[in-house]
Amino acid sequence: MFFRMVKGTFVKQWKKMLMLALTIALGASIATAMLSVMLDVGDRINEELKAYGSNIIVVPQSEAVRSKLYDIEGESVETDYLREQRIGELLTIFWANNITDFAPISDTYADFDGSEVKLIGTWYNHHFEFSKKGSVYERDTGIINLRTWWDIVEGQWLDEQSIGSGEYAMVGSLLAREHGIKVGDRISVTTENSSEILTVVGLYDSGDIDDSHIYTTLPVVQRLSNTENLIKKIEVSAITSPTDELAIKAAKNPSLLSGDEYDLWYCTAYVSSICFQIQEAIAEASATAVRQIADSEGKILEKTELLMSLITFMSLVGATLGVSNLVTSSVMERSGEIALLKAVGAQNIQITTLLLTEFLITAVFGALGGYFMGYGFAEIIGRSVFSSSVEMSGMVAFVVTVLIFSITILGSIPAIRIVLKLRPSEVLHGGH
Amino acid sequence: MSLLELKNVSKVYGNLRALDSVNLTVEKGEWIAIMGPSGSGKSTMMNIIGCLDTPSSGHVILEGRDITKESNRALTELHRDKIGFVFQQFYLINYLTALENVMVAQYYHSMTDEKEAMAALERVGLKDRAKHLPSQLSGGEQQRVCIARALINSPSLILADEPTGNLDEANENMVIDILKKLHSEGTSLVVVTHDPEVGEVAQRVVKLSHGKIVSDEMNTHS
Numbered sequence: 001m002f003f004r005m006v007k008g009t010f011v012k013q014w015k016k017m018l019m020l021a022l023t024i025a026l027g028a029s030i031a032t033a034m035l036s037v038m039l040d041v042g043d044r045i046n047e048e049l050k051a052y053g054s055n056i057i058v059v060p061q062s063e064a065v066r067s068k069l070y071d072i073e074g075e076s077v078e079t080d081y082l083r084e085q086r087i088g089e090l091l092t093i094f095w096a097n098n099i100t101d102f103a104p105i106s107d108t109y110a111d112f113d114g115s116e117v118k119l120i121g122t123w124y125n126h127h128f129e130f131s132k133k134g135s136v137y138e139r140d141t142g143i144i145n146l147r148t149w150w151d152i153v154e155g156q157w158l159d160e161q162s163i164g165s166g167e168y169a170m171v172g173s174l175l176a177r178e179h180g181i182k183v184g185d186r187i188s189v190t191t192e193n194s195s196e197i198l199t200v201v202g203l204y205d206s207g208d209i210d211d212s213h214i215y216t217t218l219p220v221v222q223r224l225s226n227t228e229n230l231i232k233k234i235e236v237s238a239i240t241s242p243t244d245e246l247a248i249k250a251a252k253n254p255s256l257l258s259g260d261e262y263d264l265w266y267c268t269a270y271v272s273s274i275c276f277q278i279q280e281a282i283a284e285a286s287a288t289a290v291r292q293i294a295d296s297e298g299k300i301l302e303k304t305e306l307l308m309s310l311i312t313f314m315s316l317v318g319a320t321l322g323v324s325n326l327v328t329s330s331v332m333e334r335s336g337e338i339a340l341l342k343a344v345g346a347q348n349i350q351i352t353t354l355l356l357t358e359f360l361i362t363a364v365f366g367a368l369g370g371y372f373m374g375y376g377f378a379e380i381i382g383r384s385v386f387s388s389s390v391e392m393s394g395m396v397a398f399v400v401t402v403l404i405f406s407i408t409i410l411g412s413i414p415a416i417r418i419v420l421k422l423r424p425s426e427v428l429h430g431g432h
Numbered sequence: 433m434s435l436l437e438l439k440n441v442s443k444v445y446g447n448l449r450a451l452d453s454v455n456l457t458v459e460k461g462e463w464i465a466i467m468g469p470s471g472s473g474k475s476t477m478m479n480i481i482g483c484l485d486t487p488s489s490g491h492v493i494l495e496g497r498d499i500t501k502e503s504n505r506a507l508t509e510l511h512r513d514k515i516g517f518v519f520q521q522f523y524l525i526n527y528l529t530a531l532e533n534v535m536v537a538q539y540y541h542s543m544t545d546e547k548e549a550m551a552a553l554e555r556v557g558l559k560d561r562a563k564h565l566p567s568q569l570s571g572g573e574q575q576r577v578c579i580a581r582a583l584i585n586s587p588s589l590i591l592a593d594e595p596t597g598n599l600d601e602a603n604e605n606m607v608i609d610i611l612k613k614l615h616s617e618g619t620s621l622v623v624v625t626h627d628p629e630v631g632e633v634a635q636r637v638v639k640l641s642h643g644k645i646v647s648d649e650m651n652t653h654s
């Protein structure tokens with residue numbers, strides 16, 4: 001009987017119920033989209049911001065101090081180096097999995113076509129293997145992912161995996177124009193230590209000082225500067241948690257933290273704790289956050305999440321109002337029928353159960369449709385804003401289910417109050 | 433103990449006294465017709481007797497129990513268990529069949545029992561119309577479905593508000609016959625009517641005017 005009556009409502013008020021389902025679907029879709037995006041927006045925004053380069057720089061201890069003092073660019077002063085073989089220690093730290101890319105960097109000045117040019121040696125898409133204490137760590141990494149803003153105007157990236165880490169070069173667009181360099185040219189660079197002939201594989205436009213430089217492989221720069229197996233610094237890109245009070249406190253001096261705070265800090269992917277761990281692993285190095293970027297990442301993340309929460313909240317409020325409107329008018333339209341049910345002995349609780357069942361069944365359909373619609377929206381947002389797809393998550397499905405049930409019940413309250421107040425005598429009084 | 437007693441019952445809407453200090457006693461097994469001009473308070477009185485409404489003042493005593501003091505929930509239960517109501521208009525749920533409309537009353541009373549509901553329809557001569565929707569039934573047939581619904585839970589009192597009001601003579605006679613049968617089985621009846629014929633078959637006629645009882649007489653014929 002109960003379901004016969006529920007069914008009757010769907011047949012009789014199908015337009016209202018459809019509207020109700022649509023309203024709920026709309027709310028559910030926005031909530032699903034926002035929550036899905038929000039859930040992995042941290043990683044996504046970080047990936048996005050990685051476009052602006054590494055967020056951690058690892059340099060030799062004393063070099064860190066010296067560069068601060070003089071801020072020199074290329075004067076032949078004595079320089080400190082890191083040993084190339086120590087790079088692998090990066091992969092042994094607690095947050096190694098958050099390190100998405102890294103590249104060793106070394107540089108030297110060389111004579112080219114009668115002028116002095118800066119050469120940078122690094123990895124591009126290097127296959128890197130490192131073993132320690134019986135564990136083997138492997139990565140394909142290099143600056144291709146750390147210079148995402150580079151525009152390759154001619155040729156292509158130096159592909160170490162297919163042509164090896166030999167005598168190849170990528171030339172900055174400005175330098176190339178000045179000297180009429182084209183892809184395929186062989187250029188000669190000379191220092192007091194040696195001379196190299198490099199094949200140009202690509203010209204790039206970086207929009208900064210690098211446009212006047214030559215990028216080549218690490219061994220070439222090491223031979224030119226007579227610094228075999230040594231590097232000047234490592235650029236590291238890591239996914240980090242937004243900086244908060246604990247991170248700021250720790251950044252000043254980790255030893256001032258209490259035991260629990262220290263553990264929490266150490267086990268959170270703050271940029272400061274990752275730097276700290278890198279220094280633990282490579283004692284002779286100093287790891288520093290590239291400040292502006294690390295900070296703005298945290299702020300942008302917070303603001304984006306706030307905005308999305310706000311949109312979700314507003315859409316749910318809107319859906320609740322819509323539900324409340326539709327449900328109330330559905331009940332008003334049926335007041336005669338409801339009064340009759342009361343008059344044949346239905347208690348308030350029974351009528352409330354009947355109505356809520358109808359509304360919740362409708363809500364389930366709406367929520368289901370809305371969930372998939374919202375997943376579609378999330379996919380669109382992911383593709384267009386973060387250029388990657390958004391994962392469907394059980395967590396979001398659960399939260400959306402709870403939210404939809406809440407707004408349906410919340411939205412039904414005014415209608416239920418009408419039902420409770422409805423007196424059969426007033427509705428069924430009959431014509432006079 | 434009387435089945436029902438109204439003691440000084442008044443119902444006030446704003447400054448209109450729809451019922452004005454009404455005193456009435458209904459004995460078990462009695463058949464009372466309530467008559468009076470339109471707006472005299474007949475439906476108001478029926479609703480109060482039927483526990484669908486509460487009086488503004490005075491007391492309603494049903495089987496020795498003062499229902500004016502009862503909660504809403506208890507009133508619903510009383511109404512459901514003791515009283516069968518036939519409304520002034522045929523109130524049926526239009527997406528349920530005749531049989532299902534009867535079964536709704538069973539459902540909210542205790543349990544649905546299709547055989548019993550069918551038997552009730554048979555009593556009002558609608559066995560072969562059981563699967564029809566209200567829109568497929570004539571006015572008289574709809575009214576008989578309402579009567580079947582009112583008697584399905586074997587109430588001790590059946591209240592009927594103008595049960596023949598909108599019916600032609602043939603249907604009217606059919607309804608009167610059903611009422612007679614119920615009465616002969618010992619059910620108490622209170623029937624509101626404009627129709628002198630219906631008034632005549634009752635044992636007692638109570639006349640209302642402007643919310644007051646103006647006459648209360650036994651019919652001589654019965």
Ligand SMILES: Nc1ncnc2c1ncn2[C@@H]1O[C@H](COP(=O)(O)OP(=O)(O)OP(=O)(O)O)[C@@H](O)[C@H]1O
Pocket residue numbers: 426429430431432445448450468469470471472473474475476477520
């Ligand atoms: N809910 C209400 N609010 C205000 N006035 C009401 C209400 N219900 C009934 N009345 C008034 O109370 C008076 C009595 O109404 P009632 O329905 O009892 O009359 P009646 O005798 O049944 O009339 P009829 O024969 O036309 O059905 C009428 O004047 C009516 O307008």
Ligand SMILES: [Mg+2]
Pocket residue numbers: 429430431432474475476520593
């Ligand atoms: Mg009336």
